[in-house]
Amino acid sequence: MSREVILGDIREIMADVFDMDVDDVVVTPDTTADDIEEWDSLSHIRLIVAVERRFKVKFTNAEIERLRRVGDLVALVEAKQPA
Amino acid sequence: MLKSLSWLRPAPGDFRDQARALRSEMRGGRGDDLGMRLYALANHALDENQLVSLARLAAGACDAGAAPAPFSAVKLGVFGDGTLSLIAPAIAGTALRHRLAVDTFVGEFNRAALDALDPSGPVRSAGLDMALIVSDARVLGLDRPAASRAAADETVERAFGQVRRTVEGLRPSIGSAILVQTVAAPLEPLFGSYDRIEPGSPLSMTAAFNRRVADWAADGGVVLVDVAHLAECVGLEAWDDPGQWHAAKLGFAPSLLPVYADVVARAMAAVRGLSRKCLVLDLDNTLWGGVVGDDGLGGIVIGQGSATGEAHLAVQRMALALRARGVVLAVCSKNEEAAARAPFREHPDMLLREDHIAVFQANWTDKAANLRAIAETLNIGVDALVLLDDNPAERMQVRSELPLVGVPELPDDPALFPRMLAAAGYFEAVSVSKEDRARAEMYQANARRAAALSASADVGAYLASLEMACAIGPVSEMTRARVAQLVNKSNQFNLTTRRWSEGELAAAIRDPARHVAQVRLVDRFGDNGVIAVLIADKGPDAWAIDTWLMSCRVLGRRVEEACLAHLAGAARAAGARALIGRYIPSPRNAIVKDHYRNLGFALEDESGGATTWRLDLDRFVAPALEMTVADGFLAPENAAA
Incomplete structure (x- = not known):
């Protein structure tokens, strides 16, 4: 699965989690929680759970704590994909 | 099955668009069918994010505390340690499925008790109807081993005391029920199998x-939400997510929020009397394998010796168990009636017999029409029905015609039918009385009464033929629980919808300034049990009727006239000259809007739909009724037990 495909899927998930229109908000690898009003510590938990479910992966707290931008999340998902 | 909410249809692919469409319509003024569309959307297996969207929609749909049909509004306080802010919206989104529009208030565990005692505090002024106390073994200190039996007892007492103090502190702020949870057992063993033996584990x-x-919940002090059992059903390994606990103090895996919220919401719905009452069974390939009309009596698969036959037998066994606890059974099948009834009469392996079925609808009319007929015969709403049917097309037809009927999805394998029905939790109860256990019999007698009515020419003769005996008397220790249940469940024939907890009721019974009466009715078809409750404030000049409610089972039997005659007699004997009645409208009690007018009261006052009525006792003459009336207040030694 390419980074673009993963990013596209994560964008869809974010639209669900943050209850926003996909076309309204531009999500790039550089997007951070500061860019999206609805993205707080609580919705972050829901985001991670939704991403784990979609890609059938499981993150550790240490991995989650290291995330800064959407691109980090994409890279993490990519790293956990079966070879 | 349970954790994926498999009894519900999968979430629609365009959920986000549907939610968005509803929201923009809501902004542009409420459409009439908005509530029903919200309800339809809620009746899917939604994930925790979709539930949050729905919770927002629900908040938008409520106008100054009033919820659109088919919802009733509940203000719920959620108290506990940890991440309640994830739990609260999941409950609000889920509760719509159970016809509750929930507005949540999130409090803090240890502060809750303190805040609640403060008359000007936020908890007291929040106007809460219900409260949920979220507990966790780790918060309560039950996860750390105790060194001795005495230390273990003390730890348990301390944990229990912590929850109880919070509940007692909250109680003055809560209008209706307080829900408390059991806690999931910690996963990691201390010794291993010996943990079960060692009291300090x-x-x-x-x-x-x-x-x-x-035990506390059994005494009626609180309503129980059995989280421990839920956790076992979904599996403790799936339930417990230590990472989430460390990071967010969420007591269980976030992906289980939907099923947790459903279990909480069904208890809340049960408190509101919204649990289902009747299980309607399809026949072919549901109660037995095969099609009786095609395969014949000998060709259907039921009973021992075949895995399929035993699976269908298990469905019947479950139906019988539900019937024994008060759920009414009915049949709805597309069949020739004679062919459909034959297995019940003649097949030796059938557990279910015609006697168990209150209403038997076997014909070629569509199922929605038959379900309506079943509800009408039993004198309950279609919203009290659950249809168990293996045929997806029939399920779809019923859902679209009668969206308020509970229709679980069923897997292909009949061996899983009972589990699916149980997982859906349609028949949740918060208490069980003797009357509950006898209810199936009572509804069945009702169905026979309805048949007698259609066979009898005029109503007076019909009523006389019922040979009714009405007993009005004080509420006793033995009947107090049933009376409290009736007071808190009756919605339709209920003049003020005033709720009384069992404790308040006990106090009212002792209060010499109050008159509290229960009414029982027996007829030739059976004992209807306690079917009406009257509570009046005894003023020196006039008695004000605070609470007057009646079970809809006995509508049209002139029981209300017997009640009035009793009240008039008791008030007169106490020296009062008038009765004052009040009607407070609710979404469900329009049926009694003209109750006092019909009984000869004069309108005194009207404001905002609520009306006050007066009956001068010197002008009142008790009517002749088609029943015998025994008044236990006149002869206390004969008090109705």
């Missing part, structure tokens, strides 16, 4: 704590 201490909570 976390496993033994959580079990002891859960027992204490259950």
Whole structure:
């Protein structure tokens, strides 16, 4: 699965989690929680759970704590994909 | 099955668009069918994010505390340690499925008791109807081993005391019920199998704590949400997510929020009397394998000796168990009636017999029409029905025609039918009385009465033929629980919808300034049990009727006239000259809008739909009724027990 495909899927998930229109908000690898009003510590938990479910992966707290931008999340998902 | 909410249809692919469309319509003024569309959307297996969207929609749909049909509004306080802000919206989104529009207030565990005692505090002024106390073994200190039996007892007592103090502190702020949870057992063993023996192990201490909570709930002090059992059903390994606990103090895996919220919401719905009452069974390939019309009596698969036959037998066994606890059974099948009835009469392996079925609808009319007929015969709403049907097309037809009927999805394998029905939790109860257990019999007698009415020419003759005996008397210790249940469940024939907890009721019974009466009715078809409750404030000049409610089972039987004659007699004997009645409209009690007018009261006052009525006792003459009336207040030694 390419980074673009993963990013596209994560964008869809974010639209669900943050209850926003996909076309309204531009999500790039550089997007951070500061860019999206609805993205707080609580919705972050829901985001991670939704991403784990979609890609059938499981993150550790240490991995989650290291995330800064959407691109980090994409890279993490990519790293956990079966070879 | 349970954790994926498999009894519900999968979430629609365009959920986000549907939610968005509803929201923009809501902004542009409420459409009439908005409530029903919201309800339809809620009746899917939604994930925790979709539930949050729905919770927002629900908040937008409520106008100044009033919820659109088919919802009733509940203000719920959620108290506990940890991440309640994830739990609260999941409950609000889920509760729509159970016809509750929930507005949540999130409090803090240890502060809750303190805040609640403060008359000007936020909890007191929040106007809460219900409260949920979210507990966790780790918060309560039950996860750390105790060194001795005495230390274990003390730990359990301390944990229980912590929950109870919070509940007692909250009680003055809560209008209706307080829900408390059992806690899931810690997963990691201390010794291994020996944990079950060792009183100081976390496993033994959580079990002891859960027992204490259950005993408390059995006394009626609180409503129980059995999280421990839920956790076991979904599997403790799936339930417990230590990472989430460390990071967010969420007591269980976030992906299980939907099923947790459903279990909480069904208890809340049960408190509001919204649980289902009747299980309607399809026949072919549901109660037995095969099609009786095609395969014949000998060709259907039922009973021992075949895995399929035993699976269908298990469905019947479950139906019988539900019937024994008060759920009414009915049949709805596309069949020739004679062919459909034959297995019930003649097949030796059938567990279900015609006697168990209150209404039997076997014909070629569509199922929605038959379900309507069943509800009408039993004198209950279609919203009290659950249809168990293996045929997806029939399920779809019923859902689209009668969206308020509970229609679980069923897997292909009949061996899983009972589990699916149980997982859906349609028949949740918060208490069980003797009357509950006899209810199936009573509804069945009702169905026979309805048949008698259609066979009898005029109503007076019909009523006389019922040979009714009405007993009006004080509420006793033995009947207090049933009376409280009736007071808190009756919505339609209820003049003020004033709720009384069992404790308040006990106080009212002792209060010499109050008159509290229960009414029982027996007829030739059976004992209807306690079917009406009257509570009046005894003023020196006039008695004000605070609470007057009646079970809809006995509508049209002139029981209300017997009640009035009793009240008039008692008030007159106490020296009062008038009765004052009040009607307070609710979404469900329009049926009694003209109750007092019909009984000869004069309108005194009207404001905002609520009306006040007066009856001068010197002008009142008790009518002749088609029943015998025994008044236990006149002869206390004959008080109705």
